[in-house]
Amino acid sequence: MDLLHAFVTAIIGFAAAHRLLAYGVAFLLAGAETVPVFGALVPGTAIIVGLGALVPGGTLAMWPLIGLTAAGALTGDGLSYLFGRRYKQRAMGMWPLRTRPSLLAAGRAFFARHGSKAVLISRFLPGVRAAIPMVAGMSGMSAVRFYAVDVCAAALFALAHILLGMALGASLTVLHAIAGRLVVLVLILAAALALVVWLTPRVIRYAIGLLTRLRGPLRQWAEAGDGWVRRLVRSLLDPARPEALGLLVLGALLIGGLWLFFGVLQDVVAGDPLVRADAAIFHFLQSLRTPAVDQVMVAITELGDATVVIPVLVVTLAWLAWQRAWRAVFYGIAAVAGASLFAFLLKITLQYGRPANIYAGWDAYSFPSGHATASTALYGFLVVLICREVGARARVLVTAAASVFVGGIAFSRLYLGAHWLSDIMAGLAFGVAWVALLGLVYMQHARREVGASGLAAAGLSALLLAGGLHIATAHAKDMRRYALTLPLRHMTMADWHNSGWASLPVRRVDLMGDYEEPFILQWAGALAPLKAALRAQGWQTPAPWDLSSSVAWLLPDAKPNALPVLPHLDNGRSEALVMIKTSGNVPSGQRVILRVWPSGTVLTSAGATQPLWIGTVVTEKIEHLKPFASLVDERNDVNRALHALETSLPGIELKKRTLKEADWNGVVLLGQS
Incomplete structure (x- = not known):
């Protein structure tokens, strides 16, 4: 060996x-x-x-x-x-x-x-x-x-x-993405792809099994009376119709899609945590961007442009017309045109702004995503047409392939900062519901075969040809359009000292949009002087995440300064500075942790600019689970940790928010280099 x-x-x-x-x-x-x-x-x-x-x-x-x-x-x-x-x-x-x-x-x-x-x-x-x-x-x-x-x-x-x-x-560890941004993004995409591929056939099998068990009771209920609902259910469950199970699956997708769409719409209108999660996920994905992946994501998003969707639609409609499947032609037009029109009308009604200034005019509005809505409608309806004529295994493969492709287009919009997560979720949900509704009506009346294999070949050929031409001609321009630009807020130094400090976020927002610990530090300028001042008062840089420090969690008597600090995100941003204190006025077996993030605000003074940082401070107690491992328990008392930081920065300016909270007295420390 x-x-x-x-x-x-x-x-x-x-x-x-x-x-x-x-x-x-x-x-x-x-x-x-x-x-x-x-x-x-x-x-x-x-x-x-x-x-x-x-x-x-x-x-x-x-x-x-x-x-x-x-x-x-x-x-x-x-x-x-x-x-x-x-x-x-x-x-x-x-x-x-x-x-x-x-x-x-x-x-x-x-x-x-x-x-x-x-x-x-x-x-x-x-x-x-x-x-x-x-x-x-x-x-x-x-x-x-x-x-x-x-x-x-x-x-x-x-x-x-x-x-x-x-x-x-790049020394990836189990708890922190220390590797390059490319590796993190690839792992995210691989996990998402594996989830779709693994989940799609299982969801289909589960839905079919559930609907099969419910078919008997539903049929008994439908035959026990009259009315249009009972007649519709009797028609769907007619054992003489081989597509009855497919109709039930489409019915379930219709209900699920509408439920998700209206749930997202309600959160957006009411400003629920999903809206805060939008910003957090946006900043997180922007922090992972690399030039090489940008090239791929721009190419994927171009496959969802109207320049590609329309040719694919026209070619597939031509195939259906050649097969004399006129009803399928009508429903295909209704699928894409109806979904696109609905997305446009909702955009101009809500006028919900995009994360970045990528488009102008009506296109500047983002909710819901037109790319996600139109792509789901087009390829979803093609899946309905194809699955009607192929076997069970082919249905799973076609559905999974379409899901991965449409999911890739939707994710590219998130990655490039063209849409919020809520835009994508609403677009996908409405697209699924719209396709399910049209599929239900279409399959109730359609009798002519559409030539599934030829339809799939025609659509795929059109996608490759139109997509290839569009990428070849528009890629350079789109790379400039989707270039990484993070919005910055500008404020004068005087305004910040007077009252501008109070306009900055009060609490950290995690990746799910929930409020966490309060921001008790605002620092203007370079972080090196802050780090030096804290070092002089006994603060230190925590143990880096590597193999040896990760193993320290398995030691039942690990010291507070031997354990690496668990990473936290604020609005999707990673920490720019992390320091700990384990001595002095800190009780034994505990450590005070300072985390600092970019605030997204730039201060100006006499023509010069400097970044503004915001930070949190918490106390962690080390719990020894002998003889197995060590754990950390975050204390809820922010005031004690705040006092430890305040005494380490003599002369720092104190401000106070008008808040009444049990774990925090509202004090905010303002300092500058």
Whole structure:
């Protein structure tokens, strides 16, 4: 084991010293891992992750490394597949395969159990990775089918290993996103994508099971009387209609979509916590933005522009007209036009401003998101048409693919600061409800087939062509439009000292929009003088988040200054300064924590500008759960922590808010560098 560790370390060190050769090493190792028998001896995974760790420091570039790793994996798998397809059963008698019959046996059992999915799954399982491509060839799996799955497997393999290496290289820990913003964003997107892919088939199966159980009681109720509601229910539950279950699913989506839409609308109109969460999530996502991801997100958001939506709609309508499915043509127009018109009318009625000044005129209003509403309506109705004519497995795949695509467009609007979270939620909810309503009416009367496979091919072709042309012609302009610009508030130094300080936020807002601890410090200018003044009074920088400090939480007698400080966000912003005090007037086993964030306000004086910072101070008590671990318990008494900070900054100006709160006397400290 020590020898293998030394070998891996030497390879990574060689790659760091010879940058260009490192990409070749990644290509060769990714391919070598699928060589039968010998592939099990190649430490490719460890070395590729190690190469990924060189990316955050700038030694290697991310995309070339990912691309060559994926290409190497695809090449190795392809050669192994062709070998198995060429020699079939004769391969078992060749050296070195005849020395390891158990490898092929395990591979065959795995392939028989999972079928085509085995090619994808085995890429991440060292035990069978070296056998499955060859077994697929020996089993007669078609080349088109094999490579269609293997391209996805190679891409996911490369992304997972390089991103993991990048995370390790940037010292990600379990409790704090210390890695680069790119890694954090990729993890968020990966989690969201995994949730959609995992949740969609389960929700569909659960809904179908629930509706199947309710069909009997509902039918009995509908047949027990008369009235338009009972007649509608009898029509939906007619056992002679094969689409009855689909109609019930659409009914459930209609009710759920309307419930969510009106719930969001009520929160926006009333200014409930969702509105505060809007701002917090906006600032959080803006803090994660990087130029490389901006390029991708702008391209995704362009796929939801009218320049793409309209051609896709026209092509799909042309296909439906060619099939003489005139009713589907009418409902398709109603889906997109109705959703777009509703979004426009609601925008000009509420006149709810966007997070940033990206658009002018009526487009400057944001609620609800037109991109989310129109995309949900268009692709949602296409899903209704396609799912009416395909099998159960295809329905799940089509629905999941459309959900991921529309979800990607919606997330890109959030990421680029074009919309608030409430805009996106309302747009998606109304789009789903509108599509469900049209789908219910359409399926009640539609009898003509629309050619599901041809419709899907026509829509996808139009999307690729129109989307590609739009991205090629508008991307540079849109990159300038969606450039990162955070709004700043300007205030004079005199106004701040007089009464402007009272206009700043009173309490921290967490990512869910809830109010937390009060802001008791406002500091103008650089933070270095504040840090130096506190150090002189016994304050210190907390332990950084790394492996050793994370392990300290598992010690039953950890000292207050040995435990890293849990991160807090204010309106989505990360702390700019964190300091702790564990001595002096601080009781034993406790620590006082000062956290400082940018306020979003700039002070001006005599033509010069300086940032204004806001901070909170709390007391934490260390709880020792012997013999297991240590925990922290945040005290509710802000006044005691405030006194510790005030005595550490002699001469600081005191202001007082007219508040009556049990845990805070309303005092705010004003200081400047």
